[in-house]
Amino acid sequence: xxxxxxxxxxxxxxxxxxxxxxxxxxxxxxxxxxxxxxxxxxxxxxxxxxxxxxxxxxxxxxxxxxxxxxxxxxxxxxxxxxxxxxxxxxxxxxxxxxxxxxxxxxxxxxxxxxxxxxxxxxxxxxxxxxxxxxxxxxxxxxxxxxxxxxxxxxxxxxxxxxxxxxxxxxxxxxxxxxxx
Ligand SMILES: CC(C)(COP(=O)(O)OP(=O)(O)OC[C@H]1O[C@@H](n2cnc3c(N)ncnc32)[C@H](O)[C@@H]1OP(=O)(O)O)[C@@H](O)C(=O)NCCC(=O)NCCS
Numbered sequence: 001x002x003x004x005x006x007x008x009x010x011x012x013x014x015x016x017x018x019x020x021x022x023x024x025x026x027x028x029x030x031x032x033x034x035x036x037x038x039x040x041x042x043x044x045x046x047x048x049x050x051x052x053x054x055x056x057x058x059x060x061x062x063x064x065x066x067x068x069x070x071x072x073x074x075x076x077x078x079x080x081x082x083x084x085x086x087x088x089x090x091x092x093x094x095x096x097x098x099x100x101x102x103x104x105x106x107x108x109x110x111x112x113x114x115x116x117x118x119x120x121x122x123x124x125x126x127x128x129x130x131x132x133x134x135x136x137x138x139x140x141x142x143x144x145x146x147x148x149x150x151x152x153x154x155x156x157x158x159x160x161x162x163x164x165x166x167x168x169x170x171x172x173x174x175x176x177x178x179x180x
Contacts, residue, residue, distance in 0.1 A: 002066070003124035008117045012109065013076045017117045019125075020062045020071040020083075027080045028058040028073070035083075035104035041166045042139050043102070061085065067129065072121045074105070074114050081109045086122045088131060098126055100136040103145065110144075119152050123180065132180045137173040139164055146174060154178045 005018040020028060036047035045052040061071055067088075074082035082105040089097040100122060105114045126134060137160065138145045146156075154176040163173030 002070070003121050003128065006117060006121060008074075008112075008114065010076075010109075010112045010114075012112065015074050015076045015081070015109075015112075015114060015117065017072060017074050017121045019066075019121075020073045022059060022062045024073060024080065025055050025058040025062055028062065028071070028083065029053055029055040031080045031083055031104065031106070032058065032102065034106065035102070038107075039104075041164065041169070041171055042142050042145070044164060070122075070125050071102075072118050072125075074109070074118055076109075081106045082114045082118055084115075084118045084122060086125060086134075088129065096131055097133040097135060098129075098131045100134060103136070115148050116152065126180055134178045134180065136176050137163060138176060139171040139173050141171060146176075149176050152178070 002019050005016055008015040008017065032053040033047060036043055036045055036053050040047065047053060069087045071083060071085045073080055083102060084100055085102045086098050086100050088095060089099065103115065136149065136154065138149060140159065156174045157177050158175040160173040160175055162170035164171040
């Protein structure tokens, strides 16, 4: 049960937002590697250790139970340009929640509202599963992301001290939530 594919009109072309399928594994791992390599301070996973960015990782994520997880991709002319993973929280009393992570839009596609399109698909996916709280973490030094999440209805409900350690520097993370 997935939301229908959406399209976004941008000055660079029509972007399709859709759930990933196993055939996306190689391109998805390349996209994820670019994300981790070029933005080392914003993700918990590490490019240096090829953590959560190999084709095997991509295939695993793309093969997970669609009731519990989904990876939404933005694509133009068969090129992947953005992604976000949404994952329902495990456990009977917390199944009404989901976490979003791995949010990434390629640099030459930024500022066009691609993240809004990807998140709209996540919101629809969540509503179809009666998920009422969405959560994410974002380093406090990432104002573009914080601003985008606030625009999309997320509020900061706390700060995790030293959530990320990258190249010997600690980064605090805002914890953000959106009530559906
Ligand atoms: C955060 C991110 C997902 C936002 O995606 P997006 O689709 O560009 O989102 P928006 O179109 O709303 O643009 C967000 C902001 O980017 C900035 N922006 C605009 N054009 C840009 C460009 N060409 N390049 C970089 N940033 C740009 C603007 O500040 C914009 O906010 P504003 O126009 O409301 O002032 C994207 O910047 C990204 O992937 N960043 C690197 C990875 C990252 O930080 N991920 C989040 C981890 S929590």
